Amino acid sequence: MAGSDLYVGTLDVLILKALSWGPMHGYGIGRWIRQTTEDVLAVQEGALYPALHRLQRKGWLDEEWGLTDTGREAKYYRLTPVGRRQLRAEITRWRAYASAVGAALDAVTA
Amino acid sequence: MRRLFRLSRPASEVSRDLSSELHFHLEMRTQELVASGLSPEAARSAALRAFGDVAQVERECRGISERRVRARERQAYMRGLVQDLRYALRTLRKSPGFTFIVVLTLALGIGANTAIFSMVRGVLLRPLPYRDPGQLVFLRQPATRAGVLNAQFSVPELTDYRAQTRALSGIVEYHSMPFILLGRGEPRRVQTGVVSANFFDLLGVTPALGRTFRPGEDAIGAEPVLVLSYGFWKTQLGGDPSIVGKTFTMNDHVHTVIGVLPPIPQYPGENDIYMPSSACPFRSSEQMINGRQMRMLTLFGRLAPGVTASQAQTELDAVAKRLHTEYPGDYHQDQGFGIVATPLQAQLTAQARPTLLLLLGTAAFVLLIACANVANLSLARLVRREREMALRAALGADRGRLVRQLLAEGLLLAGAGAVAGLALAWAGLGLLTTFAARFTPRSGEIALDAPVLLFGLGLGVFTGLLFGLLPALPTRVGLAAALKDGGATTGSSQSLRARAGLVVAQVAVSVVLLVGAGLMLRTVLALQSVDPGFDPEQVLGAKIDLNFSKYTSNELVQEFHQRLRERLAAQPGIQMVASSRGYPLDGRRAFGFDFQIERRQRDPGQVRPQADFQAASPDYFRALGIPLVTGRLFTDQDGPKAPSVAIISQAMARRYWPSENPVGQRVTTDSGETWTTIVGIVGDVHQYGLDAAPVDEMYLPFDQVPLREGALVLRGSAEAATLVRRVKEEVLALDPDQPLAGARPLVEVRGESLAAPRLTATLLGIFAGLALVITAAGLAGLMAFSVSQRTQEIGVRMALGAARSEVLGMILRQGLRLVCIGLAVGAVGALLLSRLMAGLLFGIRPHDAATFALTALLLLFIATMACLVPARRAATVDPMVALRST
Numbered sequence: 001m002a003g004s005d006l007y008v009g010t011l012d013v014l015i016l017k018a019l020s021w022g023p024m025h026g027y028g029i030g031r032w033i034r035q036t037t038e039d040v041l042a043v044q045e046g047a048l049y050p051a052l053h054r055l056q057r058k059g060w061l062d063e064e065w066g067l068t069d070t071g072r073e074a075k076y077y078r079l080t081p082v083g084r085r086q087l088r089a090e091i092t093r094w095r096a097y098a099s100a101v102g103a104a105l106d107a108v109t110a
Numbered sequence: 111m112r113r114l115f116r117l118s119r120p121a122s123e124v125s126r127d128l129s130s131e132l133h134f135h136l137e138m139r140t141q142e143l144v145a146s147g148l149s150p151e152a153a154r155s156a157a158l159r160a161f162g163d164v165a166q167v168e169r170e171c172r173g174i175s176e177r178r179v180r181a182r183e184r185q186a187y188m189r190g191l192v193q194d195l196r197y198a199l200r201t202l203r204k205s206p207g208f209t210f211i212v213v214l215t216l217a218l219g220i221g222a223n224t225a226i227f228s229m230v231r232g233v234l235l236r237p238l239p240y241r242d243p244g245q246l247v248f249l250r251q252p253a254t255r256a257g258v259l260n261a262q263f264s265v266p267e268l269t270d271y272r273a274q275t276r277a278l279s280g281i282v283e284y285h286s287m288p289f290i291l292l293g294r295g296e297p298r299r300v301q302t303g304v305v306s307a308n309f310f311d312l313l314g315v316t317p318a319l320g321r322t323f324r325p326g327e328d329a330i331g332a333e334p335v336l337v338l339s340y341g342f343w344k345t346q347l348g349g350d351p352s353i354v355g356k357t358f359t360m361n362d363h364v365h366t367v368i369g370v371l372p373p374i375p376q377y378p379g380e381n382d383i384y385m386p387s388s389a390c391p392f393r394s395s396e397q398m399i400n401g402r403q404m405r406m407l408t409l410f411g412r413l414a415p416g417v418t419a420s421q422a423q424t425e426l427d428a429v430a431k432r433l434h435t436e437y438p439g440d441y442h443q444d445q446g447f448g449i450v451a452t453p454l455q456a457q458l459t460a461q462a463r464p465t466l467l468l469l470l471g472t473a474a475f476v477l478l479i480a481c482a483n484v485a486n487l488s489l490a491r492l493v494r495r496e497r498e499m500a501l502r503a504a505l506g507a508d509r510g511r512l513v514r515q516l517l518a519e520g521l522l523l524a525g526a527g528a529v530a531g532l533a534l535a536w537a538g539l540g541l542l543t544t545f546a547a548r549f550t551p552r553s554g555e556i557a558l559d560a561p562v563l564l565f566g567l568g569l570g571v572f573t574g575l576l577f578g579l580l581p582a583l584p585t586r587v588g589l590a591a592a593l594k595d596g597g598a599t600t601g602s603s604q605s606l607r608a609r610a611g612l613v614v615a616q617v618a619v620s621v622v623l624l625v626g627a628g629l630m631l632r633t634v635l636a637l638q639s640v641d642p643g644f645d646p647e648q649v650l651g652a653k654i655d656l657n658f659s660k661y662t663s664n665e666l667v668q669e670f671h672q673r674l675r676e677r678l679a680a681q682p683g684i685q686m687v688a689s690s691r692g693y694p695l696d697g698r699r700a701f702g703f704d705f706q707i708e709r710r711q712r713d714p715g716q717v718r719p720q721a722d723f724q725a726a727s728p729d730y731f732r733a734l735g736i737p738l739v740t741g742r743l744f745t746d747q748d749g750p751k752a753p754s755v756a757i758i759s760q761a762m763a764r765r766y767w768p769s770e771n772p773v774g775q776r777v778t779t780d781s782g783e784t785w786t787t788i789v790g791i792v793g794d795v796h797q798y799g800l801d802a803a804p805v806d807e808m809y810l811p812f813d814q815v816p817l818r819e820g821a822l823v824l825r826g827s828a829e830a831a832t833l834v835r836r837v838k839e840e841v842l843a844l845d846p847d848q849p850l851a852g853a854r855p856l857v858e859v860r861g862e863s864l865a866a867p868r869l870t871a872t873l874l875g876i877f878a879g880l881a882l883v884i885t886a887a888g889l890a891g892l893m894a895f896s897v898s899q900r901t902q903e904i905g906v907r908m909a910l911g912a913a914r915s916e917v918l919g920m921i922l923r924q925g926l927r928l929v930c931i932g933l934a935v936g937a938v939g940a941l942l943l944s945r946l947m948a949g950l951l952f953g954i955r956p957h958d959a960a961t962f963a964l965t966a967l968l969l970l971f972i973a974t975m976a977c978l979v980p981a982r983r984a985a986t987v988d989p990m991v992a993l994r995s996t
Contacts, residue, residue: 025131025134026131026134026135027134027135027138027139030135031142044160044161044162045135045139045160045161045162046161046162046163046164046166046167047162047167049131049132049135049167049170049171050167050170050171050174052171053170053171053174053175053178054174056174056175056178057174057175057177057178057181072134073130074131074134075127075130075131075134
């Protein structure tokens with residue numbers, strides 16, 4: 001469940017984007033989102049995991065168990081080909097959405 | 111097996127992964143915060159705060175993951191199954207001969223069983239289409255000492271049983287009569303059920319249109335009303351939706367239609383229309399209402415709530431006893447009157463049950479043989495495939511997977527067999543319905559409905575599992591062994607024993623079926639050779655039921671018949687015409703009556719003399735070819751005013767005048783008021799069936815006892831259809847309101863009385879033949895396989911000097927040894943089982959030695975033929991080739 005400040009689907013597209021650089025564990029994905037969005041999106045960190053599992057169930061993500069830099073065993077997520085296609089589609093959709101909303105907010109006439 | 115069918119990963123695995131994932135997150139976050147300068151405790155609680163409700167998140171994630179895991183495993187399983195099926199299809203396509211034989215064998219087995227089961231279900235298993243049908247009972251009044259199964263009931267008896275029986279919540283009457291429907295074109299004969307007003311309420315029938323009878327509508331003087339059967343309404347009245355309220359003229363009354371029955375089978379008989387008892391002039395006559403001996407009603411009852419059939423029987427017995435003491439004159443002690451309540455369903459199916467169960471058992475045996483054969487073929491094939499299986503096992507397929515592979519093949523074959531079998535059953539259904547109609551009024555309820563289809567498919571799955579798994583069992587041992595010795599046949603000696611056992615079982619079951627079919631065939635032959643006592647060739651029988659509101663006196667009936675005879679006798683192509691009560695095998699039971707012999711005292715305990723009553727005009731005996739033994743036949747002088755005379759059957763003469771000549775003796779049926787002189791003796795006639803012994807019969811001149819419900823017997827060289835047309839025309843010429851109750855050539859009537867046993871024999875014969883062919887194929891297959899396995903050994907023997915004939919004999923001996931064991935087992939089984947069909951046999955005993963011997967010979971002959979082909983191949987083995995092929 002995304003935080004109340006999040007627009008629907010925001011968390012999903014951010015997860016897909018984070019994984020586009022390569023396999024990552026849940027903590028890494030959360031940290032990446034925090035850093036790149038500069039904490040603007042106040043995500044309750046726990047909400048990340050149901051989202052991850054949901055995307056995995058949809059077949060967009062795959063899991064594999066690997067070792068971290070510190071030698072710990074952790075669950076890594078990886079984009080599936082379907083997930084990668086989905087990311088591209090979501091990005092296009094977001095851009096269109098943002099520009100439409102932006103245009104509306106910038107409008108000077110009623 | 112468990113692993114094979116497991117659909118989801120244990121939940122513990124999902125949740126272990128999940129909690130380690132969440133812990134990892136919290137730890138990393140804590141470390142991050144510590145690195146930024148917080149104390150470990152503060153860092154830990156900050157991490158938890160940032161995370162939110164851990165338990166909630168964990169629950170949510172687990173739900174999602176478990177669904178995902180389950181879906182994935184289901185998918186994997188289905189993919190595996192599809193793969194198995196596809197592989198099975200490929201394998202089967204590679205051996206089309208095997209596939210064809212197996213599917214055909216199974217189709218025959220499953221088809222036969224499904225068809226027979228559809229009969230058993232429709233007739234025996236399916237509840238009657240009435241409310242609480244288990245509570246309905248059929249009442250009959252036997253006179254055991256007089257040999258009467260059901261004397262039926264009179265109106266006073268109905269009234270008494272109704273008033274005095276508490277165990278039955280209601281008793282209703284039924285009888286069926288032909289009436290004549292007028293005013294709608296050609297006069298039409300309508301079969302009419304005459305019933306109590308509460309008849310349909312007691313059965314629990316809701317009308318399709320209008321209403322059924324109301325209480326009081328069977329009271330004398332009530333308005334005449336009618337309820338139509340659904341079939342009559344649809345076919346004769348075009349389903350007229352506004353039929354209720356319309357009127358019909360029947361006989362001399364106007365009847366109003368009040369309702370139409372739903373389309374359900376009618377018991378005890380199909381009728382066109384129903385009327386309350388008061389509307390039937392015959393039933394409401396003074397004579398019927400007060401005559402305790404005027405027994406012509408069929409009674410049904412419904413058990414009161416909580417009352418068992420045996421409790422009701424006890425009470426009915428008590429009532430009967432009271433009536434017998436109260437009216438000793440109407441219940442002669444020496445006739446042994448009683449009353450019996452039977453569940454209605456059992457009553458309706460009593461005749462069909464033994465035949466149907468026999469056929470079901472037979473069909474099950476055929477399926478058993480078919481399964482044995484398929485298992486046999488599969489085993490042989492498996493031995494040949496042992497190397498393939500071993501290879502696949504070595505390449506990492508686990509046992510479960512291999513078993514599943516065999517199962518997939520089995521199910522695929524059985525599925526194809528089941529579909530083909532259902533098609534066969536469907537094709538044969540019409541034939542079977544006609545067949546069942548000879549035994550039970552319920553034949554209309556036979557259908558390939560959902561339960562029957564399920565039964566057929568269930569059989570398919572069952573057989574598929576059976577022979578899919580059966581060959582899988584030896585592989586438990588065989589797999590590793592097969593791998594070790596490079597495909598030589600370790601498992602095969604074991605499977606050869608199993609296959610020999612299967613063949614023995616097949617032979618045994620075949621013996622049982624052949625004996626059954628043989629006994630039935632002999633029964634038909636015996637029935638066919640029964641001398642019916644009359645010559646049916648060129649004879650036509652026609653039933654003539656005269657309208658009783660028009661032909662009110664004996665004179666009118668006699669006159670009608672006399673004029674009809676005269677007119678017909680004048681026609682070309684008709685040699686003889688006679689009036690009578692009926693004709694042999696016409697299905698109408700003659701009245702029986704008591705008589706006394708002049709100057710002969712009866713011992714008090716002795717059963718009083720009884721005979722069946724027949725009426726015949728002079729030419730009756732000549733027309734039917736019934737021989738005169740002594741005395742004379744009737745002549746035209748034995749008219750209505752002439753002295754009363756009678757002709758008796760030989761059986762009757764032998765029984766009552768064993769040592770004297772009955773001709774000239776006198777008998778009386780009314781305690782001496784009038785006397786009848788016996789003038790002749792004629793040959794015995796099988797009146798009620800070729801399998802029923804001739805009864806004692808007394809013929810009276812038709813003109814002296816004219817019958818409103820009578821018949822006409824014609825001997826003529828003209829075509830049967832022409833004769834029927836002539837009779838119809840002449841009847842209408844005499845009375846345009848008089849339809850014919852039915853006319854048939856006696857050859858046809860006689861053939862029909864043989865039809866039921868002939869059909870049973872045919873079906874049994876087909877089944878037995880099927881079994882024989884399947885068994886022979888199984889035996890030949892086994893021997894061929896055994897020869898191919900022993901090629902080397904045979905080669906050695908021949909190299910050491912064995913003659914070809916010796917090899918031939920060796921293989922034959924091997925096969926026939928199995929056959930003989932099977933024969934012995936089968937003979938014992940047949941001895942035990944054939945006794946069960948004793949009731950269906952005629953003129954032969956269930957353990958008839960000749961039938962058994964012939965069966966054994968036939969089987970030995972067929973088995974020798976089946977063994978000969980592989981044996982000859984063995985004898986042509988080239989020792990050099992055989993020895994080199996190691």
